[in-house]
Amino acid sequence: MVTRNGSIHLARTLDSLLGQEEKPERVTIVDDGSTDDTPNILQRFERSNDIVTVFVKPDRGYDIRRVPSNINLAWSKTAVLTTEYFMISGDDSIYPPEYAATLLARMRTDKRLVVASGRPTTAGKHAQEHSPSGSGRMVRSSFWHEVGDAYPLKAGWETWLLYKASEKALRVQLYEDLTYEHARPRGAGHQFVYWGAAMGTLGYHPLYAVGRIAKNALTPTLGVKGAVTMLRGYIQSRLGSEDPFISRFDDSLRDHVKKDQVRRIRRIVATVFSPNAWIRPQATAPSRPQF
Numbered sequence: 001m002v003t004r005n006g007s008i009h010l011a012r013t014l015d016s017l018l019g020q021e022e023k024p025e026r027v028t029i030v031d032d033g034s035t036d037d038t039p040n041i042l043q044r045f046e047r048s049n050d051i052v053t054v055f056v057k058p059d060r061g062y063d064i065r066r067v068p069s070n071i072n073l074a075w076s077k078t079a080v081l082t083t084e085y086f087m088i089s090g091d092d093s094i095y096p097p098e099y100a101a102t103l104l105a106r107m108r109t110d111k112r113l114v115v116a117s118g119r120p121t122t123a124g125k126h127a128q129e130h131s132p133s134g135s136g137r138m139v140r141s142s143f144w145h146e147v148g149d150a151y152p153l154k155a156g157w158e159t160w161l162l163y164k165a166s167e168k169a170l171r172v173q174l175y176e177d178l179t180y181e182h183a184r185p186r187g188a189g190h191q192f193v194y195w196g197a198a199m200g201t202l203g204y205h206p207l208y209a210v211g212r213i214a215k216n217a218l219t220p221t222l223g224v225k226g227a228v229t230m231l232r233g234y235i236q237s238r239l240g241s242e243d244p245f246i247s248r249f250d251d252s253l254r255d256h257v258k259k260d261q262v263r264r265i266r267r268i269v270a271t272v273f274s275p276n277a278w279i280r281p282q283a284t285a286p287s288r289p290q291f
Contacts, residue, residue, distance in 0.1 A: 001029045002070040004062060006091030007037040009183040014045050014052070016094045022101040024087075027052045028078045030070040033059030038091075053077060064194055065245045068151035075150070083141060090135035093120070094181040102178050103138040113171045114143035115161060118178030122185055132174050134158040135182065143170065155237070155246050156198030160253070163202065167256045185221065192222060196230035197246040200237025203254025208261040209234050 001017075003010060017027055031042055031054060042054045055077060057070070071088060078086065085104060089095075099118060107113050117132035139161070147164045151157040162172050195216075199209045213234070217227035237246045248254065 001027070001089045001091060002032060002067055002074065003029060003034065003038055003042075003091035004032040005034045005036045005038060007034070007041055009092040009094070010038060010041050011045075012094050012183070013089065013091055014041075016096075016099075017089065018045075018049060018052075019097055020095065020100045021097050022104060024051060024100070025083055026078055028074045029054045030074045031056045032066060032070055033057050033061075035059055065153075068153050068157040072150040075144075085138055085140055086144070087138045088135065090182070092183040093135045094183060095136065096180060099136070099178065099180055100138070103175075106173075106175070107138060107140060110171065112169075113173055114140040114165050115172040116175065117173075118175050118180050120182035121179050122182050130174065131159075131162050132172050133182075136180055152249070154201055154244065154249070155194045155233075156202045156249070159198060159202060160249065163253060163257055163260075166260065167253060192226045192229040193233035193236075194246070196233025196235075197237040199234050201246055201248055203249065203257045204234075205258050205261040205265065207265055 001013075006013075014027070017024060027049070029042060029052070031038060033056075039056065042052075042056075046052045046054045055073065060066075075086070085107065087100060087103075095118075103116050103118070107116055115132050115137055117137040120133050120136065143165065146168075147161070152160055165172050196209075196213070199212065204212075210231075213227050213230050216222040216230065217224050222230065233246070237248075241247070
């Protein structure tokens with residue numbers, strides 16, 4: 001787990017992790033220089049739980065670009081364990097007791113399933129996601145080792161992991177029947193320019209990227225202003241930048257991403273322009289019960 005100034009929801013998150021039916025072997029937290037009550041909360045949990053380990057970094061202000069390196073630091077301190085799976089969590093995610101056990105049971109029966117999560121909810125509303133969330137994702141350790149034991153330090157790091165699985169013909173899954181509470185509104189504290197830049201670093205097809213930005217413009221998380229910022233980040237990344245955080249991923253992965261999205265675009269077009277797409281089905285008389 002990575003946290004910064006997360007005191008409002010941190011205790012509930014840690015209680016939910018420690019209260020899982022399938023107990024974690026270790027809970028490793030990196031505090032990225034919190035200036036609120038977060039250090040005191042972490043100290044209290046570390047003192048009262050042998051499996052909780054906390055690493056504190058100096059305060060350098062908030063910067064989303066440090067998140068992947070902090071996750072990597074937490075993993076490096078946990079890697080001494082010979083665990084088959086590990087879970088990445090935010091500091092504002094509250095999980096039901098069966099959360100980890102449910103994911104692990106499904107991953108153990110499907111060896112091709114390498115990343116999985118439940119669906120996050122905020123204020124009782126489901127997040128509009130179609131792939132495993134960044135927080136609450138369970139990862140198979142052997143797959144993590146295979147892709148380098150670390151998130152890349154560039155925009156799109158969370159989605160990168162999912163496409164690496166796809167590139168290797170492995171599975172990722174978001175389970176609709178398993179939910180958890182994401183206490184902060186989705187996107188709170190994010191810098192939307194990097195959401196757009198991530199699509200550029202990963203090589204998103206322009207039509208797919210524009211469609212995603214337009215869809216997000218209609219959501220309360222981004223709105224039109226956030227979507228414009230997202231578009232700026234995408235264009236900046238496409239044109240190239242000296243900022244290593246928005247540099248491009250390798251051509252092999254970018255080609256895979258683009259080909260996957262071209263297939264999706266073609267399916268959408270075929271559906272929209274299907275001869276039956278605009279025909280309203282006629283009402284039919286209810287069938288008689290069969291005995």
